[in-house]
Amino acid sequence: MIVPATPSAATPLAEAAIVGVDWGTTQRRVVALDARGEVLRELADDQGMLAASGRFAASLAAVLRSIGPLAANAPVVLSGMVGSAQGWHDVPYLDCSVSLHDLGARLFRVPDAPDAVDCSIVPGYRWQGVDGAVDVMRGEETQLFGAIALGARDGWFVLPGTHSKWVRLRDGRIERFATYMTGELFALLSRYGTLASVLRDAVDDDAAFARGLRAAARGALSNSLFGCRAKVVTGALAAASARDYLSGVLIGSEWHDALARRAGDGVPLRVIGTASLARRYARAGAVLGFDVITMDARAVQLAALSALQTSIGLRSVNRL
Amino acid sequence: MIVPATPSAATPLAEAAIVGVDWGTTQRRVVALDARGEVLRELADDQGMLAASGRFAASLAAVLRSIGPLAANAPVVLSGMVGSAQGWHDVPYLDCSVSLHDLGARLFRVPDAPDAVDCSIVPGYRWQGVDGAVDVMRGEETQLFGAIALGARDGWFVLPGTHSKWVRLRDGRIERFATYMTGELFALLSRYGTLASVLRDAVDDDAAFARGLRAAARGALSNSLFGCRAKVVTGALAAASARDYLSGVLIGSEWHDALARRAGDGVPLRVIGTASLARRYARAGAVLGFDVITMDARAVQLAALSALQTSIGLRSVNRL
Structure with missing residues (x-):
């Protein structure tokens, strides 16, 4: 587990411009960046999709408190199995005809995010081949x-x-x-x-x-x-x-x-x-x-x- | 589990001419045949190689008592994982150049069989291919x-x-x-x-x-x-x-x-x-x-x- 930098009374923590949560089946990795893309703080825990099941909003609220202050309107972006049928919201897969260049415009806005945070889930992709072959990715x-x-x-x-x-x-x-x-x-x-x-x-x-x-x-x-x-x-x-x-x-x-x-x-x-x-x-x-x-x-x-x-x-x- | 025929005082059990034990990793199947190859009695239990490990002779003695009387000198033939390194005796694999026709002459005689029973283990086979390919069978x-x-x-x-x-x-x-x-x-x-x-x-x-x-x-x-x-x-x-x-x-x-x-x-x-x-x-x-x-x-x-x-x-x- 990567622990966040210890808060110090002398130097107030810089506000994050964006927080990313790579929320997998068993693991979760959280990182806070400043506006230039530099890492301010990060942590990892075992509160993956299975552990957080049924209480995703509360689990996210807790981890956001741990990761430190967010700037006003700073987005929180979730990716991985949190967007699956067993996750927080079942975000439909994108078809491979949607370019990855357009991914930022296809995020799913989480309606029940804690503390009115601007929270989105990145959708996964589905590929359809010949003979009924099909494959999926999330994360x-x-x-x-x-x-x-x-x-x-x-x-x-x-x-x-x-x-x-x-x-x-x-x-x-x-x-x-x-x-x-x-x-x-x-x-x-x-x-x-x-x-x-x-x-x-x-x-x-x-x-x-x-x-x-x-x-x-x-x-x-x-x-x-x-x-x-x-x-x-x-x-x-x-x-x-x-x-x-x-x-x-x-x-x-x-x-x-x-x-x-x-x-x-x-x-x-x-x-x-x-x-x-x-x-x-x-x-x-x-x-x-x-x-x-x-x-x-x-x-x-x-x-x-x-x-x-x-x-x-x-x-x-x-x-x- | 297939239970043996119930012994009856009125009709004494016929003596088996051979007993076969298919002794796998987790399961064991035992069958007693008469001299014409007809099934007299059979049973199955979960005393496979793993369960019987370290006490194979006693385990065989017990199952022979359950399966009923053997004729004098009637052979007991074991096959399967009982002949592996984790089994009773590590019986060397036969090379595939040995015909299956000759299998009866290549049995391994068990030196520590219970009650001086004529007990043998059927050896497995090893196949050697090109490029170091190798495969094995036992049973x-x-x-x-x-x-x-x-x-x-x-x-x-x-x-x-x-x-x-x-x-x-x-x-x-x-x-x-x-x-x-x-x-x-x-x-x-x-x-x-x-x-x-x-x-x-x-x-x-x-x-x-x-x-x-x-x-x-x-x-x-x-x-x-x-x-x-x-x-x-x-x-x-x-x-x-x-x-x-x-x-x-x-x-x-x-x-x-x-x-x-x-x-x-x-x-x-x-x-x-x-x-x-x-x-x-x-x-x-x-x-x-x-x-x-x-x-x-x-x-x-x-x-x-x-x-x-x-x-x-x-x-x-x-x-x-």
Whole structure:
């Protein structure tokens, strides 16, 4: 948990020009920026959507008190699962025909915000493919908006995590995207079932990660997953290396699938993630022969907030 | 649990000529046959490998008392995970160059069986592919041995379950096989994580199963799995149908992978399973354009025991 700067009687806290809340299923990250986009204060807690369920307004009021003073009319922008059917308000998905450039004009105004705060939820996106294929995102669109604000508006964007996204942007428009349950499967398999016992007491093993990446090219994921166990019981893989092998299999499955869909595309591939995840994806790219540009997830989120503040500010001016 | 026939003072119990124990990770099935291979008595309990760990001899002694009298020198044959590193004895895997025809001569004699019973463990098989691919089975080899005893010694054999096996037999020899973590993933995803909540209150939906089967052809499993959730939250799939859709995705992933590996093979495809699982795989075959021959798992297991009794009997005769 990142604690807010301690208030001091000598130096009154600067008022925030915008507060962003990345409100996910289990975690919540809050940041207060000044008018120039500089971070004044930030905090993180475990009051995610599930924990705050049924008392979102009170939960937001409490966290706003913690994050310190807001300037008059300073917007509060929420993104992530808080806008889902299980969240505070079920904000309809945008269709991918709506450019990310227009995201600031498509925010959902929260009608029951505490203390009459100017509070909005960023809508997610829905992609519709052929044969009834469909995919959804909530939260990642805000990061992509931030990437665009930083000048990256074309190419493939990978947002690794519980539900990894591979997104093809063309001049700020989402052309297509695909979600992979990579992080969730890793967590489930590490905790329960056949593989869990061999994944304990793991050591870092880049070579095992690379082997897993390559094994994932050979066929079905459910077969490669069992292969991890088969390798350990036959002595072909040290149990301590099984965690990195499994990580390679899961991330590799994502890469091989995504590469098959973008064959010959030849555009830049950017990973938006925390340092450790971005490094892992960059290593996967190196093993599979692709250069990866990494973008820090926090920097992208801050850029998104700054850019949203500008568009919300413009909206307010137009209202006058 | 199948209870043994009630002993009666009027009619003394017939002595068993062989007892088979299918001793898996969590379940145990025991059957006593007469010399003609007819079932005298059977039972099932939850004293699998994990529950019996550290006291296998006592656990076997107890279950033999329950199953009733054995003829003098009647063999007791154990198969499944009881022969693994976490089981009673770590019985080495056979290489696939050893024909299943020779399985009866390769049993592992248990040195510490209770009451000097003639007790053996059936060894599993290890398959070694190119590029370091490796796979293992324990228990399924006994079923395949039974299928051969019933005259089926060529073609593809599917043994669905927690860890589904697709096995290519050629004249009783295992040419190759692949394991898919299908049942385990279904169980994990039904119980934990993002999909669990939408899988409750399910109804039977053959059409959703078929949709899942076809969706699995499109790409990575971790993407199709998230697709199940995306379809529900966008209204493209009723939540009550998500369980059969997920089942289709998981089983379909197995089928598409196995079919890619056996393209143009044109040999019979047999499913060895319980009635409900065999029906599900037969339906998958019908959707994907393949005829499936189903073999009942219990009938195959009984045939294996009868055939093992003959080979163990021959071994005893040779010893005289």
